[in-house]
Amino acid sequence: TYVVTEACIKCKYMDCVEVCPVDCFYEGENMLAINPEQCIDCGVCEPECPIDAIQPDTREGSEKWVEHNRAYAALW
């Protein structure tokens, strides 16, 4: 899965939301989140983010963001 990280806070350009083929982005209070259960790992959103806030969960330090994204997405 891909995850949205802290760089997204108060940004919300939404370019990523428009390209996601499975609509798994959710809008949280101050940042976006990807539902890890719905993300098909296509990677299309990553280059769309102007501030590089989206990264694969395989990258170092992503673990906490997977949980954060899961929690945020579950609120909807």
Ligand code: SF4
């Ligand atoms: Fe959507 Fe693909 Fe990004 Fe996952 S990797 S959030 S499926 S655009």
